[in-house]
Amino acid sequence: MTTPKAETTTTARVLAGLRHDDSSVRLRAALAAGSDPDPGFVEPLVERCRVEPVFHVRDMLTWALTRHPETVTVPRVLAELGSTHARARSQALHTLSKIGDRSVWPAVPRSLLTDPDDEVARTAWRTAVLLAPEDEAAELSRALVSQFGRGGRETRLSLSRALVELGEPAVAPVRAVAEGHADPGVRAHALATERLRRDPEAGFADAVEEAKRAVSLGPDGPPGEEE
Numbered sequence: 773m774t775t776p777k778a779e780t781t782t783t784a785r786v787l788a789g790l791r792h793d794d795s796s797v798r799l800r801a802a803l804a805a806g807s808d809p810d811p812g813f814v815e816p817l818v819e820r821c822r823v824e825p826v827f828h829v830r831d832m833l834t835w836a837l838t839r840h841p842e843t844v845t846v847p848r849v850l851a852e853l854g855s856t857h858a859r860a861r862s863q864a865l866h867t868l869s870k871i872g873d874r875s876v877w878p879a880v881p882r883s884l885l886t887d888p889d890d891e892v893a894r895t896a897w898r899t900a901v902l903l904a905p906e907d908e909a910a911e912l913s914r915a916l917v918s919q920f921g922r923g924g925r926e927t928r929l930s931l932s933r934a935l936v937e938l939g940e941p942a943v944a945p946v947r948a949v950a951e952g953h954a955d956p957g958v959r960a961h962a963l964a965t966e967r968l969r970r971d972p973e974a975g976f977a978d979a980v981e982e983a984k985r986a987v988s989l990g991p992d993g994p995p996g997e998e999e
Contacts, residue, residue, distance in 0.1 A: 783810060790816050795826045802829060806836030811844050818848050821867070822860035834867045842873060850879050858889040865892070869899040877903045885915050890923045897934035909941035917945045920965075921958035932965040936972065943969070 782804075789801025798820070805813040817837050824830045837845050849871075852864035861884065868876055880903070884896040897916060904912050916938075919931055935942040946969075950962035 783812060786813065787816055790820045795829050799829050799832050802832040802836045806839040809840045814840055814844050814848055818852060821863040822857050830863055834870055837867050838870050842871060846871065846873060846876060850876060853881055853884065858892050862892045862895045865895040865899045869902050874903050882915065886919060890927045894927055894930040897930055901934050901937045909938050913938050913942040913945045917949050920949055920961040921955060928961055932968050935965050936969045
């Protein structure tokens with residue numbers, strides 16, 4: 773039988789481990805916190821998510837949070853969405869996506885879909901696809917297509933994948949950008965997304981290059997190919 777003193781010692785060890793300089797110690801502490809949940813762990817786990825630099829430790833922190841009661845965890849994680857720390861916002865979104873409670877969607881600020889930090893925005897797109905109700909898919913698609921042309925390859929691929937996952941409600945908004953946007957780079961990104969939707973097995977890099985060629989040639993194709 774575990775005595776109160778032993779429980780106190782274990783809790784203290786976990787809390788100290790979450791603050792340790794060694795990432796392997798932090799990883800074990802997060803594992804321990806998830807293996808033996810305690811409401812007292814939620815706040816330290818959330819605080820560690822805000823500053824943790826190591827990806828696999830952050831993933832374990834999220835797992836540990838999902839092991840705690842949602843009534844305790846979700847309100848605290850939602851509060852992080854308004855943090856001034858980009859990592860806190862991103863990790864909170866990731867944690868909500870892993871908890872998977874779609875009822876929290878109304879409490880997720882839509883501004884995160886256009887967050888100035890690319891990693892936060894990417895996580896927001898993935899989370900939105902998982903949590904947004906079907907009757908909001910069209911509105912969500914319109915918000916996402918406003919981000920075409922943003923960031924580097926990984927950011928653009930994340931956006932394209934999110935729009936592909938949204939399915940039919942995203943088709944018309946994507947096509948409208950592909951056909952009518954003034955910026956060639958934005959049009960190319962939209963065209964690449966269309967190609968990815970039609971052929972999910974296609975490589976994104978190939979889809980982008982094909983889209984760029986289509987934009988550069990214009991609607992009439994290369995010179996000398998008139999019918």
